[in-house]
Amino acid sequence: MKSILWTTLLIVALLVGAGVAYAGGYLDPLLGERGVTAAPVQAPDAQTTTVAQSTDVGDATALMDNLVVADARVVPAQAADLGLSVTGILSEQPVQEGDTVAAGQLLLRLDSATQRTAVSRAEAELQRAQARLAEVRAGARAEEVAAAEATVEQAQAALAKIQQGLLPGNVAENEAALAAAQARLSKLYEGASDQELINAKAQAANAEAELQRAQRAYNEVKWRSDVGALPESAALQTATNNFEAAQARYNDLLAGPSQADVAAASADVRRAQAQLDTVSNTLPTDIAAAQAEVKRAQAQLDLLLAGTRPEEIASAEADVAAATAALQEALVALAKTELHAPFDGVVAALNLEVGEQLTAGETAVRLAGLGDWEIRTEDLTEFQVVGLEPGMEVGLTFDAIPDLNITG
Template structure:
């Protein structure tokens, strides 16, 4: 047989063998021709009870615990103390506002508290023995003087009267001679000091007033923003035809609360600004009055004594001469009366010191101490709130603010997550299926990002409030906790859960 004929025979044999193999395979698998029906002995498909059919839903991965951090007050962010991904412990500082004004306020209130405590201790505490001793000494001198002027004229009394007369004559001679160069230099130095204090007072009080005015304007701007935001949210809710969701109601209530807080902040800023304005007027007026007083004294010295001053000095000389003459003539009735008055005054002062402060005065001083202490606590609390601290141990998941930006108390500044545990939150579980589920139902978790991973878990929570709607169907959130963890899990990963309802 030739080679071409042999090749054709081998090919035909292979085709016959292939067709035979196909027919044999069809017979084993029960595939019948189209004109025949399946044998009556074929088993029916398995039937699954409706109540145990698995429920499949989409979800997202979330940490078991997470918290959003917001500043309680507005301000300029000074320090960002962490980075995203850092692990922080509970109590660690995360963000800090500029605290210059708050620290200054604390220092001012501490000074006010110290002054109030000193005043209270002065009134409520026992009188210092030195004060009583001084009052007793004054009384003893007054009584001695009374005895002196009441008795016979002594050489001592004559010498004292003579000394007073000589002093009056010296004062008259100084007025008639003109200004003393030393006095002029001293007054000019005092005037320069008073003018410097006036400038310093003006600059300090003006700065305080300007700072508080800017704070008041900032508070007014914040209030306008809060009013606008609240009006917008309220109008949107009123325009809705369907019932408001819990989130929508909470959002409107939060906006209203933010507006009310902004109104209170504006009122506080206005009161502080008005107080600073009054303090500026009073402080500058007092400093200017001191400058004018020193100028007047200097002008009087430079102008020399006028006729009235010289006349008053001459009258003083005449009075001293008359006093001396009365002592010499033993006409001392007026001196005795004056001495008795001095004794009465000294006795009254000593009695007041021995009796102590009146209860009403001590109570007022005590109230001022408590007021200053409360103000200090409030200032220190405001300073502490300027630092945002971690309430839990976890990972910094997000930082939404940078140094130099203005912190808004209504916006999330940072987000922390405790990634030592995870959970799956469903996103599209309908009301038609949620009624079939119970806490403890088993589930299988599959991650879209990790297709080869299946994690068993269980339903641990079914939120009673619907999370939204999809068409006419309300969606609910079910929490599935995995039985084990995988280090590849990340927040907000998409997942598919297959839950088997319990019977």
Template sequence: MSPKGAKLFSLSIVLLASLALAACGGAPAAQATPTSDVLPPVTAETFSILAEGQVVPAQSATLSFQTAGVVETILVEEGQSVKAGDPIARLTGSERLRSQLTAAKLELIQAEQALDTLNKTAALARAQAELTLARAQIELQDAKEDREKLKYRRASDNTLDQIRADFILAEDFLDQVEEKFEGVADRAEDDPIRAAALSQLASARKARDRALYNLNYALGLPDPEDVAEAEARLQVAQQSVDDAQRTLDKFVGDGPNTDDLALAEARVANAKAAVAAAEAALADLELTAPFDGTMVANNLKEGEYVTPGVAAAQLGNLSEWKVETTDLTELNVVDIKTGAPVRVTFDAITDLELTGTVERIKPLGENRQGDITYTILIKLDDQDPRLKWNMTAFVTFEQ
């Protein structure tokens, strides 16, 4: 309790004690002469509590920047009225942040367009996935067949029969040509008939050797390099089928691929977050009014560096005044209820007395000079144009 409030409270107690003594002492009651000036007896109903307080606006706020910077422009001076959302002052750097915001918004548009396209082309993407799977399955079947051919021989039975027949025919033809050549072998080497028979014999031998090579190759085991190549082709084909099947499985109903959808949605969410961050950073450069009111104090100067959280301006709604007191201790606050009537006088306006009610009792007490005191807010029934912020007020709580 302040010294002045304590003094008033003490005077109240002294007055009550004096009245009590006057009622109990002195001449007997039978000899007392009643007059119209006799005070009524003091009872619990007429007991009151006095407290000192201050005049405060219905709304008030101490404003500060949320980021450090240099004051670029002051838009509202002390005494000017503002509306909620009006800018009061601005820091430098808004051009750079606006550029970042524009880039973030562009990315958001592109991300949303990509998501929209993904949803609209889901049926086409599914058809393409089905086609890719079908082609991969065909390639896998061909790779299996080729690998199967290399398991035992280089050629199938039908191919081997054909190669063997070619060799028999070539060998038989060679026998015929050799027999024919024997008939002219004794002729001179420059004899045309002998030369023609010799040429035919050489060709027949080459054909027989080629057929024999083909037969031996077909009867032999596959070349290790051919087997390795066929095996690798088979593995690649199988992997392609598995990948194509997994891709197709990620299509649910008529919707897009779930992985693509999740990626597109994440891109949109990230773009929205970037826009929000850029907007917040830009907003941090501007000090705005949280409600309609009057700028009662502005501590800013253009070109001056400001620190986050340091009071920059004071805003108040001066259309309605209330009274706030922190003078009530834990011993007397228990007797005061919300809605209780009060009378308020003012140190600077001696002819003014207003009535009001207890609007709010702050439940948390604070230690003030060894006493636990509580803050009480008084709503006045009437207003007076002479009231000013922080004027001293005296509140009488009627009991």
């Protein structure tokens, strides 16, 4: 039933369609079942009048003497159909239809495992780039400088050794060492001379006689309890050792050199010959190579002491900047998997459930503001409102709330 309010010039009644819950916060699909709504027709001042086709008086809008009656809808002045710019599976939706939400509150979140992995990878790359930048800015470590200095010293020592080998005195010294080693080897092959055998046999006999004398002296006191502390015991031990050594020497001379002695002497000869060959065969090219190694080692040391070039620092800084940008890009991609409320309002509709796929650009949440409301109509013509002027009184009744009448 319509409620009509008369004015001295014109009477306007707006009848709002059923399905609008003015006090409860639930909105008919923005808000009703009429589909897309048109922009309102507004008067110049704050007392805006919007009118539409009346469903209570037939399909046509009624225009009578001083009365305009129209059907309209009450809609929030601020409303939005919300979605995301990426496609994904809905993993979290912490709100329900009818919930009041604050600006910035999370409305839904897509599965973001891939995006989180990309963020972790970008963070690691940024840390690597930052570490590299810190390294080049710090320059060479003390350990690296010490190692380079040691390399220079080794190269210098090698050069000095080569140069020393070219001296005539050094060659003669190595020739003498070779001759001595060869003489010792030859002596082993020749064996002991007759005179050496006679001398060795005589020494063994003398040692035996001394042993017998010491044995007799010991026998005279061996009955004593303190015999171990007597000089006769020490003399017997010394005589025994001397005899065994002399006898072994004599036996060695009779048997000739052992294979081990010959092998050791032969090795001495080979070492002496190799040293002489090294000294004798040193060429000017060897000296040049050693000098080049000294220069190379010194250049490496100088490079470390000079510090990092500005170009290297600039390159490392560019790597940090690129890694930072990549991380920001990854964070943006992660943020795109979440939908937050752009303003305070009420969740009017949720179009998806957890586990369903959201397509980029698809409306997932319909949000209505809690502030001002608007009265909207769709098909009033300007001929029907030709007599209306700003400031005229308007009356509102609501089919869903029969007892509510508003004028203004």
